[in-house]
Amino acid sequence: MGRPSLVDIYNRLYDRYGPQHWWPGETPFEIIVGAILTQNTAWSNVEKAIGNLNKADRLTPEKLHRLSVEQLAGYIRPAGYFNIKADRLKHFLDWLFEKHGGSLEHLKALSPLTLREQLLAIKGIGPETADSICLYAFSKPIFVVDAYTARIFGRHGMVEPGSGYEQVQDLFHGGLDKDIALYNEYHALIVRAGKEHCKPKPRCSGCPLEDLPHQIEADVC
DNA sequence: GACCAGGCACATC
């Protein structure tokens, strides 16, 4: 088996797992909040935090913006890192209201790269969070890279070991059609496969990509 | 109890 294309790998993942129905958020704003809360955190914990905000009827930009950082932290506690994330939500909301009048429509009207650049300038929003917001909240054609993406494609020798975020992203931007639905589903499938088969300590057995070439022999279980 | 989770900022070398 030689090196497969990105599309081959996509098909293999899709055949195994089927559509993942991402992003599991109701509205663009809920997706943005979820993107910040899910930083290094299991989605099940994020759901509890978002549930708290929903139950308290706070899940709009206006209502969240009125809360103090301490109040925010109280609601999002189950998501972990709640002090830091409350601060990050606050930074986003302050920026949203100061620079864009609190309007998500205003954000949606920005070009993909302008939106990405502005999001990255907000303290607490790094490349993955910015790109998740661009793709999943605003349907911008930007591929989302996460720890699983780097790990899986690194272990299979498709990106150089130690590659940075943009280098991994370039692989996908260069090798795939600029297709929002494809970007959306591909990232979700990578996360799905990673959860089951690509832990930091390798457990490749049963992985749909198990028989593909691996970079480091020790990475094959 | 150990390990892991859909990162990021900051300190230090």
Added chain:
DNA sequence: GATGTGCATGGT
């Protein structure tokens, strides 16, 4: 520029 550390809850 690379590498290490703090941040925290909750599931397996």
